[in-house]
Amino acid sequence: MAPEATTAVAVPRPPLVGRLRSLLTLGIVAAVVVVSFRQTDFDLLALFTGAADFWKFFGRLVPPLSEVGTDWGKYLPQLAKPLIETLQIAYVGTFFGTLLAMPLIFLASATTALDPVSMWVARVLLTILRSIPDLLWAAILVPILVVGPLPGAVALSLFSIGVLAKLGSETVEAIDPGPVEALRAAGAGRLATIIYAVVPQVAATMVSYILYVFEINVRASVIIGYVGAGGIGFTLQNRLNFFDYTGVGLIIVVIFAVVLVIDGLSVWARSRLI
Amino acid sequence: MSRAATAYQVPPTPPHVRRGRVLAISLAVLSVVLLVVVLATMDLPTWQRVKAGLDRTMPPLWRGFTNPDPEVFPLAFRSMLQTLFMAVLGTLLGGLLAFGLSFLAARNLLGGTLQAGPGKALLVAIRTFPEILLAIIFVAAAGPGPTAGIMAMGIHSIGFLGKIFSDVIEGIDQGPMEAIRASGGNGLHVFLYAVVPQVLPEFASNVLYRFEINLRAATILGLVGAGGIGGPLIQRLQFRRWDEISMFLIVIVGFIVVVDFLSSTIRRRLV
Numbered sequence: 001m002a003p004e005a006t007t008a009v010a011v012p013r014p015p016l017v018g019r020l021r022s023l024l025t026l027g028i029v030a031a032v033v034v035v036s037f038r039q040t041d042f043d044l045l046a047l048f049t050g051a052a053d054f055w056k057f058f059g060r061l062v063p064p065l066s067e068v069g070t071d072w073g074k075y076l077p078q079l080a081k082p083l084i085e086t087l088q089i090a091y092v093g094t095f096f097g098t099l100l101a102m103p104l105i106f107l108a109s110a111t112t113a114l115d116p117v118s119m120w121v122a123r124v125l126l127t128i129l130r131s132i133p134d135l136l137w138a139a140i141l142v143p144i145l146v147v148g149p150l151p152g153a154v155a156l157s158l159f160s161i162g163v164l165a166k167l168g169s170e171t172v173e174a175i176d177p178g179p180v181e182a183l184r185a186a187g188a189g190r191l192a193t194i195i196y197a198v199v200p201q202v203a204a205t206m207v208s209y210i211l212y213v214f215e216i217n218v219r220a221s222v223i224i225g226y227v228g229a230g231g232i233g234f235t236l237q238n239r240l241n242f243f244d245y246t247g248v249g250l251i252i253v254v255i256f257a258v259v260l261v262i263d264g265l266s267v268w269a270r271s272r273l274i
Numbered sequence: 275m276s277r278a279a280t281a282y283q284v285p286p287t288p289p290h291v292r293r294g295r296v297l298a299i300s301l302a303v304l305s306v307v308l309l310v311v312v313l314a315t316m317d318l319p320t321w322q323r324v325k326a327g328l329d330r331t332m333p334p335l336w337r338g339f340t341n342p343d344p345e346v347f348p349l350a351f352r353s354m355l356q357t358l359f360m361a362v363l364g365t366l367l368g369g370l371l372a373f374g375l376s377f378l379a380a381r382n383l384l385g386g387t388l389q390a391g392p393g394k395a396l397l398v399a400i401r402t403f404p405e406i407l408l409a410i411i412f413v414a415a416a417g418p419g420p421t422a423g424i425m426a427m428g429i430h431s432i433g434f435l436g437k438i439f440s441d442v443i444e445g446i447d448q449g450p451m452e453a454i455r456a457s458g459g460n461g462l463h464v465f466l467y468a469v470v471p472q473v474l475p476e477f478a479s480n481v482l483y484r485f486e487i488n489l490r491a492a493t494i495l496g497l498v499g500a501g502g503i504g505g506p507l508i509q510r511l512q513f514r515r516w517d518e519i520s521m522f523l524i525v526i527v528g529f530i531v532v533v534d535f536l537s538s539t540i541r542r543r544l545v
Contacts, residue, residue, distance in 0.1 A: 131526065133490050
């Protein structure tokens with residue numbers, strides 16, 4: 001009785017090829033991780049040995065509890081101007097990013113492209129725009145355009161074009177081809193086809209994407225001041241240079257609150273759209 | 275003749291379409307009005323100042339961008355490779371921490387929406403906190419270097435990965451879990467043989483996707499002193515060495531395009 005039961009529940013082993021492939025994958029990942037540790041001098045132990053210093057630093061970001069009200073209350077109004085500038089940069093960046101992305105969406109989408117050459121030129125351009133992160137665009141543009149909100153707004157526009165046109169052209173490629181074919185068969189031109197067959201199908205999704213890009217831009221605009229492109233990031237860098245840690249602490253709290261509120265509003269609006 | 279003209283008459287626009295059009299047009303008008311107000315109140319430089327700046331910077335910039343300096347290629351390549359390794363470790367750190375946290379944010383494992391609430395709220399908070407701000411804090415607290423950048427990426431990645439992971443866990447099929455429990459398996463067996471095989475492909479695919487995002491993020495961490503290619507790049511930006519900057523940009527874009535391609539190819543095979 002007993003030996004029979006044990007043989008009955010013997011677990012079948014997975015096939016050899018599958019096991020070898022998992023082992024190989026695991027080996028490659030492990031090798032990459034080991035090389036990464038060596039090449040970056042990443043000190044995992046420092047997380048624990050340096051933890052005390054770390055908490056001390058966090059302690060300095062907050063004024064003593066009895067003075068939080070007076071210290072932060074006094075400084076908060078000074079942050080209004082850079083904060084408004086931050087949101088202005090995000091808005092201008094999103095507006096012009098959206099405007100310039102519109103023609104590129106249709107050029108880069110296989111459904112509406114003029115010809116293969118211009119389609120690929122548009123796609124390569126979009127890839128370059130997206131591969132350079134927004135903060136890097138800002139850092140490149142600050143020496144070209146005058147220090148301040150202008151390079152920030154231009155940087156966010158460029159990055160937004162890349163993101164929005166990529167998302168948009170993919171949406172256009174996924175639409176129902178029926179209306180497009182119907183209009184073409186009835187002799188409609190390219191522009192009429194786009195306006196009456198493509199736009200109604202993608203409009204809601206596009207508005208949702210624009211809001212999403214605005215979220216990205218708010219996140220970026222709070223920080224681009226760090227490289228001289230205007231907004232509250234500039235104030236943050238200034239306070240850090242003066243070792244005004246309670247000021248830094250307040251700015252961190254304000255940035256977090258602004259991003260949280262904008263994100264929340266945008267997510268709510270997007271959930272109502274689709 | 276006149277019969278043909280009436281036959282082609284366009285039917286009247288349905289009311290819901292007209293409402294949509296009115297809404298779209300009023301939104302567009304509103305956003306343009308807001309733009310005018312914003313531009314009028316923004317602290318923008320005068321056109322003369324912008325033009326003077328452009329006249330000064332454009333000729334050397336054009337020269338530099340049309341002649342990328344091949345001599346900085348090895349440096350740019352090495353820095354980008356370090357950036358890549360930072361992204362690997364940041365993603366690994368984030369993945370491991372998110373793996374643990376995701377079980378605390380999964381409704382089906384905790385027994386209800388209420389129990390998973392704190393975990394979900396924590397993930398939203400982490401996701402919202404800008405990554406580069408974390409990097410600035412870590413640099414100020416622990417000094418400049420890749421460790422600060424890796425920690426910033428690792429912590430920020432928890433927000434995204436933890437959310438995806440807990441969504442995946444919430445969507446698993448209960449059948450295999452019940453089957454293993456019914457045949458006498460304990461909690462560990464259920465986890466190893468019913469949960470892990472179901473979630474592993476999705477987890478791996480999203481970790482790879484996060485790795486793509488982190489590689490982009492890692493290129494700018496150096497701008498705030500948190501290691502990687504951004505460090506040498508920001509120095510060159512300060513000295514306006516456009517020939518070297520253009521070579522750095524070529525290396526960055528090249529790396530990102532190649533890694534994106536490889537990663538998305540693997541992801542397609544995973545899921």
